[in-house]
Amino acid sequence: MKYPIGIQDFRELREGGYVYVDKTKTLFNILQQGGGYYHLHRPRRFGKSLLLSTMNELYRGNRELFEGLWIDNHWDWEGMQRPVIWLKFSSQGIRTMGLEAGLDAMLNGEANRLGIQLEKATFDLQFKELIQKASKENKVVLLIDEYDKPIIDYLDDPQVAEAHREILKSFYSILKDSDPYLELIFITGVSAFSKVSIFSDLNNLYNLSLVAAARTLLGITQDELEHYFAEPLARVDKAKVRQWYNGYSWGGTEKVYNPFSILSFFQGGGEYSNFWFETGTPTFLIREMKKRAYYFPERIEVSQNKLNAFDLTRLDPISVLFQTGYLTILKYEPEDHLYTLDYPNMEVRQSMEQSLLHEYLEGPIQDPLARVAGLRNALREGDIEGMVRIINALFASMPYDLWPQQQTERFFHAIIHLTFDLLGTYIRSEVHTANGRCDALVETADRIYALEFKLDKSAAEALQQIFDKGYLQPYADSPKQRVAVGLNFSSEERAVVAWESEVL
Structure with a gap:
């Protein structure tokens, strides 16, 4: 079996004999509604470019590539042939050429392919000219891939990102008056729109991103x-x-696998690894989460406005986390119009928490995941003193002069939370933040631990809370040894200075 990892060209995939998950029925059901202006945002590595490549071959009438697929006998191959303009922002060398030069190269490249000579001098007028000249015999199908890449790639440089947004707004402004020449516009990207959208003049653009018909179109x-x-x-x-690898959802019911991750998993012979996360997690996002003390973004309730918000002047980490694929929809409550967001799967959760812990600790020499593995071994062996030693080593790895003087408590809770959540990669470990629940419950083959941390108080007080709140009571019938552990962390010494435990 040949896996199409990284292949974004439909012709190459079909002619190369790669496995193809037939999505043509879902695509047909969307397109049969007639001409329209559509937008679909999905995280990177989700098959957006392959989708547009499929549509390119479909509207150009290349039926031989669709032999054996559902759409082969359902598409009007002669009546639906259209000239296609396909703009690909992922392959324009914008970082080296600059955005305006990249737009010029992209437009002239499409013009040459269609046998058109562009005469206008500016990129917006060239765009309009290209559409008009391409529509001599039939209306044009306009495909725009990764429309927001010139912005997304510069989120860590707001000045450049804003400049690119203004250029793109001018570029896309010509679409409103080009309606007589257009059969269909289909735009893909990562981000959604806000009130300062680059498409603010395009009133009839339909966002498919959360629509039921498109929830399994990709993935x-x-x-x-x-x-x-x-x-x-x-x-x-x-x-x-x-x-x-499963768990991505844009409605809270249907769930899909990230194609890149699951194909990489099979290609690698079934070894579990973080494939998608390693392909380009923006460092600015990790830094921004630390700055705002976001360390447990799962199970957050938000409105649809928040999901679709993307304002460069006020970037919301939760909105960015959702749109870029680090959070997904766990469930939707129609009565309240609220979405609950959570990590999609273990791959994303583990990778995000490991990166966050690394950032909170200011880049320790030893990988945080290695310390978590040591923590697992200590708990398996019942070595509480060893557990405390590893926790203190985590805090000690953070340079003294970089410790946030005014944020000791939230940084302490962030590091504890992330450490024990990562522990769940190896053994059953749950971290709670709601009132009335202990800080961490850890279950090994032989023991169940209830861990309660106090900041500048006492280990005895932490231990007593475990008994007063009955944290281990639900496990009274378990044959495993139950261990209550109270720990006190000193903000002055930046370490666990006392701990007490009791075996039940």
Whole structure:
């Protein structure tokens, strides 16, 4: 079986004999509504470019590439042929050429492909000229891939990002008056729109991103995985695969796998790794989360306005986390119009928390995940003193002069939370932040730990809270040894200075 990892060209995929998950019925059901202006935002590495490549071949009438697919016998191959303009912002060398030069190269490249000579001098007028000249015999299908890449790539440089937004706003402004020449516009990207959108003049742009018809247009469903990948799936633990790579949802019901991750997993012979996260997590996002003390963004309730917000002047980390794929929709409450967001899967959760812990600790020499593995071993062996030693080593790895003087408490809770959440990668570990629940519950093969941390108080007080609140009571019938551990952290010494434990 040939896996199309990184292949974004539909022709190359089909002619190369790669496995293809047939999405043409879902695409047809969207397109059969007639001409329209559509936008779809999805995280990177989700198949957006392949989708537009499929549409390019479809409207150009290349039926031979669709043989055996659902749409082969349902598409009007002669009546639906259209000239296609396909703009790809991911391949224009904007960082080296500059955005305006990149737009000029992109437009002239499409003009040459269509046999058109552009005469206008500015990029916006060239864009309008290209559309008009391409529509001599039939209306144009306009495909725009990664429209927001010139902005997303510069979120850590707001001045450049804002300058690019203004250029793009001028570029896209010509679309409003080009309606007589356009059959269809289909735009993909990562970000949604805000009141200062670059598409503010395009009133009839329909956002498909949360619409039921498009929720499984990209990504691989469980049924599709079991149908198209039955052979490699039979050699692995299906439940563990779901835990690691499934879970993306744009409605709270249908869930899909990130194609890049699951294909990389099969290509690698079934080794669990963080494939998607390593392909370009923006460092500005990690820094911004630390700055705002966001360290447990899961299970957050938000409105649809927040999901679709993308304002360069006031970037909201939660909105950015959702749109870039680090959070997804866990459930939707129609009565309240509220979405609950959570990490999509183990791959993203582990990678994000590891990066966050690394950032909170100001880049320690030893990988935080290595310390978490040591923490696991100490708890398996019942070595509480060893556990405390590892926790203190974590805090000690943070340079003294960089410790935030006014944020000791929230930084302390962030590091504890992230450490024990990462522990869940190896053994059952739950971290709670709501009132009335202990700071961490950890379960090994032989023991169940209830851990309560206090800041500048006493270990005895922390231990007593475990008993007063009955944190271990739900495990009274367990044959495992139950261990209550109270710890006190000193903000002055920046370490756990006392701990008490009791075996039940």
